[in-house]
Amino acid sequence: MPLIGKMLIAQGGGPTAVINESLVGIIKEARRNPNVTHIYGALHGIQGIAEENFVDLAYETEGNLERIAVTPGSILLSTRVKPDEAYLMRMFEVMRHHDIRYFLYIGGNDSADTVRIIKEYALNEDYDLVAVHIPKTIDNDLMENDHSPGFGSAARYVLQAFRGVEKDNMAMGGIYIGIIMGRHAGYLTAAAALAQQSEDEGPHLVYVPEIPFDLEKFLDDVERVYNTIGRCTIAVSEGIEDGKGNPVIVNLMENETDSHGNVQLSGNGLLGDMLAEAVKKRLNISRVRADTFGYLQRSFLGVRSDVDAKEAREVGEVGAKLAFKGLSGSVAMRRIPPYRVHYELVPIEKVARHSKTMPREFMNEEGNYVSEAFIHYAKPLVGGNIPEIAVLRSPPIPKTFLVKHGEERE
């Protein structure tokens, strides 16, 4: 007997450039299913459930749905609330009242954990509820997934940014440090290396949280590159940790944690400023610049990976299809080499809370740049039609003036 009732969709955690693709994928699939009596959206994730803050998604036109799909940011609004016992009880009172039977939550591993808790509560309460987690995260750190929707588009932003800033840094001469998001996983920072079209082009150095950060080693690396080519373009993860596993940035700031116990690493320029100061001192040059990419990399309008967008749409669609079969869990993305994606349902426990970091072989031996294996892994994810940068091919003019004046040999 198929479950008949309302579907409730919500979004949790940090937005991405394609999180609304998944929402639209779910809605379009649900519209085709006669067992779904209504399609509700909860505003601000599970907060919208506890506060009975629902919208009726049936009213969206096909045209507006497609416009929503290409809009970055969680259109249903988001939350970082983690439900406790009282919160859960309240949520279930509201869901029962509205006869919610399908719950689809688009989010990262914290949201997966919320889905786990809700499904468990429903089982204990003997309340018929299908609960499916739809993956998304720019950090690309979800277990069971080859990669996560949202990552490819953020990686593409980082790629395009580094192609541009490298040309800028080349023109001005100096050190450029770009601080990239990624709490424990270095995938997004490593994606900066995809910018490189030819040798000597930046980024020249890449630092990720998976490899303990040693400031002296970092300064040695920068000095070596700078002395060789007169500039150095560097990608550093906001989450780099010292040898004891403490985030470097935490030693620099007063902390703020969210309800999941995550420290705020983004939204300030401390790490970049500290590294820039250290480089200035060591190299004794003034032109050292640091940019913290911040929220631009996950929300910038108009830059997304077509591959990522397509997959984000599909993962929502597949999630709804599985839910209609009465299956709860998390939709995972597997890769079929050389590159195709296969979606399957995995037990929610395998995705909830855990997080994946980069395998060691995605970095070089020295730990200051990516490996070929990483490039091979990440390249298909950033999509097609990536803008390229040109190089000047003009040959140098012989320095006949300098030679004539004996300042240079022929």
Place this chain on the structure above:
Amino acid sequence: MPLIGKMLIAQGGGPTAVINESLVGIIKEARRNPNVTHIYGALHGIQGIAEENFVDLAYETEGNLERIAVTPGSILLSTRVKPDEAYLMRMFEVMRHHDIRYFLYIGGNDSADTVRIIKEYALNEDYDLVAVHIPKTIDNDLMENDHSPGFGSAARYVLQAFRGVEKDNMAMGGIYIGIIMGRHAGYLTAAAALAQQSEDEGPHLVYVPEIPFDLEKFLDDVERVYNTIGRCTIAVSEGIEDGKGNPVIVNLMENETDSHGNVQLSGNGLLGDMLAEAVKKRLNISRVRADTFGYLQRSFLGVRSDVDAKEAREVGEVGAKLAFKGLSGSVAMRRIPPYRVHYELVPIEKVARHSKTMPREFMNEEGNYVSEAFIHYAKPLVGGNIPEIAVLRSPPIPKTFLVKHGEERE
């Protein structure tokens, strides 16, 4: 008698997304002129002259020129060197040796000043040299110009960024501060307001260097917006000044000045961090984020204004045409309403060193947002096909649970 000899092209100051369009415009025009015996590029601006560091631009294929045109960053590399007497003497020895007769320098007001000094020196030395300044700057602060090549593309980046971060900030709820480039002129910061598609959408507040910044007034503004709509998205210029004309950021840092006496305002996150801290304290909320857009806004690959690109190409082309008539000076861009551009040569003294700021009527009376006059001025510059963001149209579901339990009235 037309001047016969070599043409030398160079680029100075900060790069833009379209500065290479101007270079290509000059090269293509010069290739058609039989009086130009060779087309040289000086590497790193006038440094390339003093160091006899030239490349032969004749070798570039048409195809590579077009790829160079769409590449951000000064492909001939840049400099901030200001020539003194000894430097000038050396430059002229080298130019005389190579029979340079046309000098075209693409840059801002500092580069215009360099052109002025070089032309003056040539006159005193009785050396036949045509020297033309080709404008560029993302700051949009060149005198005699309605707007400058480079501004439209940077403004478009800021627009797309703010459309995205506003959706992100809406989803997460809180305060978002974006710090935008602009030493004394607020044009680029003001361009954030072009992001707004409907009322209540951010940016909600805009602060520019032209209007003295008062921290208490700023905090009052932010608090008012936050209390009204539950979030606030803010654009702040890196160059905002206190009532005494001191940049706010200068009070926060150890300074570094370039050879033109400009203080380094970019490449660190201090201003954003300070403002975020102040807002956190005043509003007593934790989710306050600040991003400093930094070099991304002038170098990001793949985001440019088609209008800006076209004009940047033309301003180079026109500059070469004027040079071949034997005219020295600066190419200026005038607007013919409603929107067309007219190029004309103006005396270099009128552009060199001076800088233009925003007229007061481009801001509202309170000085915390742009006016309709600014939108009217800036809108044509950011180009066509600007991506839009969608809104959710779904109506709210009646809160029947809350009503039933007496927590909300019907």
